[in-house]
Amino acid sequence: MRKYEYITVLGHNTIRLPFSELKQYGPVISVSSHKHDVQHLDYVWTRQEKDLLWFLQHRPSPVNCVTTPELYKKYVFYDEVHSFPPISPQFNLTLDVNTDDQTLALLSALGLCDKRILLVGYDISDHRVLKDLRSVIMLHPDMKFYFLCNPPKTKQLDYCSNAECILFKDMERLKNV
Amino acid sequence: MSDRPDRINYIVKVLWPPHCRNRNQKVLEDRSDIVKEMNGMRSKLENFLKASCSGSFKVSNEYDMQGFNIGLEQGPDVYNLILEQATIGYEVDREIGRYNIFSDKYIKHKILYTAKGIVVD
Numbered sequence: 644m645r646k647y648e649y650i651t652v653l654g655h656n657t658i659r660l661p662f663s664e665l666k667q668y669g670p671v672i673s674v675s676s677h678k679h680d681v682q683h684l685d686y687v688w689t690r691q692e693k694d695l696l697w698f699l700q701h702r703p704s705p706v707n708c709v710t711t712p713e714l715y716k717k718y719v720f721y722d723e724v725h726s727f728p729p730i731s732p733q734f735n736l737t738l739d740v741n742t743d744d745q746t747l748a749l750l751s752a753l754g755l756c757d758k759r760i761l762l763v764g765y766d767i768s769d770h771r772v773l774k775d776l777r778s779v780i781m782l783h784p785d786m787k788f789y790f791l792c793n794p795p796k797t798k799q800l801d802y803c804s805n806a807e808c809i810l811f812k813d814m815e816r817l818k819n820v
Numbered sequence: 821m822s823d824r825p826d827r828i829n830y831i832v833k834v835l836w837p838p839h840c841r842n843r844n845q846k847v848l849e850d851r852s853d854i855v856k857e858m859n860g861m862r863s864k865l866e867n868f869l870k871a872s873c874s875g876s877f878k879v880s881n882e883y884d885m886q887g888f889n890i891g892l893e894q895g896p897d898v899y900n901l902i903l904e905q906a907t908i909g910y911e912v913d914r915e916i917g918r919y920n921i922f923s924d925k926y927i928k929h930k931i932l933y934t935a936k937g938i939v940v941d
Contacts, residue, residue, distance in 0.1 A: 644921050719929065719940045720895030722829055725921050754922030 650756035653677060653684075654745045654765035660811060668761055668817060672709070672752045674744040681706055686725075686755070688748035690714070699723060709751045727751065746775040753779070759787045761817065773799055780806045789817060827876055828891035830898045831917035831926055834865055834910050835887035842885050861910065862888060868908055873897040887913060902931065902938055916940070 649669030655676060658665075662683035665671055670685035675694040677684065686707045689695050695714055698706040705723045715726040727747070745765055752760055767773040780788050780803045788806040790797065791814060800806040809817065835841065840858050848855050862879065869877050875894030882889070892898050902912050917926035918940075929940035 644924055716929075716940050719918060720899045720938070722893075722895050726927070751922070 646757040647755055648758040649761070650752045650759075651761040651763055652745070652749050652752045652765065653763050654748075656764035656766050658764040658811075660763070660814075665763060668814075669759075670755070672748050672755070674748050686751065688744055688751050690744065690747075695724070709748075741771075743769065743772045743775070745772055746779070749776070749779055753783065753786070757786070759789070761789045761791060763791045765790065767797070767799060776800075777803060827893045828878060829919045830892045830895065832890050832892065832898060832901060833884075833887045833913035833915070834861075834890060835913055837861065841887075844885075864908070865890070865910060868904070869897075869901070872900055872904075899938060 647670055651665055651668055651671045653665070653671055653673035655674055662671065662680040666683050671683065672686040672688065673684050675687050675689035675691065675698070678697070681698070681701050684706055686709055687698050688709045689698065690711050692714060695708050695710055695718065698708050699721060707723045707725060709725045709727060712726055715724060718724040749760070767776060777800070780800065784805055786805060788803070790800055790806060790808045791811055792808060794810055796808040796810065800808060836858055840854050843851070843854060866879050869879070869890070873892065873894070875892065875897055877893065877897065878891040880889040880891070890901070892901070898916070905912055914931050915928050916931055917928055920927045932939050932941050
């Protein structure tokens with residue numbers, strides 16, 4: 644499969660922007676809590692079997708799910724179920740059962756995209772999520788990360804040269820980047 | 821395994837009948853009966869796939885001493901191919917390849933037959 648140039652990672656926070664508009668910025672990978680407007684999601688990261696089945700049974704077409712190796716082994720004959728991408732050993736990340744879904748959705752997005760990642764509704768209030776996000780950003784200097792938020796802009800990613808905080812109202816300019 | 825040909829998500833190897841396996845080219849040149857049996861088996865499988873698959877499939881023409889590869893688009897067709905082994909009279913290799921969207925490669929898995937169905941290890 645050819646990698647996408649752009650991809651959007653949808654985190655835990657709810658956003659006012661309709662998903663249909665978000666789709667204009669490229670394919671969307673989301674955590675499994677967004678079960679409305681599912682038709683606009685391209686991929687979902689989930690570790691819960693009931694969520695996996697919910698997305699697989701979605702009509703008219705099931706959503707592509709990225710999941711844990713355990714669930715993948717069980718649902719390997721479902722074309723829409725994908726296993727988590729192999730993680731480079733250089734990653735300074737400890738992936739375990741406590742790793743946040745947003746981090747895992749972001750890592751999945753990295754496997755699908757090679758140029759630009761938009762982080763939308765991404766909740767960085769948890770210290771570990773923020774630490775993991777910074778590690779991922781710093782390990783991918785060739786990739787550009789845009790953190791979308793409402794005012795005020797966060798300063799948490801200021802020292803990452805390949806990350807930028809953008810307000811939702813200025814989002815339009817990303818179409819021309 | 822190599823990059824994916826169009827729409828092929830799974831690769832399954834169907835084994836030759838036991839007495840046809842591990843035959844080198846010299847033996848096959850002398851034993852037309854074995855070659856006939858191998859070709860017959862390939863045709864039988866192709867007809868079965870034509871009748872039962874809802875997605876696309878491709879039977880490989882490359883010679884392999886153990887069997888021949890079949891590429892399939894849809895998971896349910898693979899499941900059916902594995903399930904019907906005894907009915908149609910063929911044996912599927914324990915290892916299958918599944919296309920991985922992240923690595924753009926086929927990842928090999930061992931098939932496990934469990935009471936709850938067929939899974940991979």
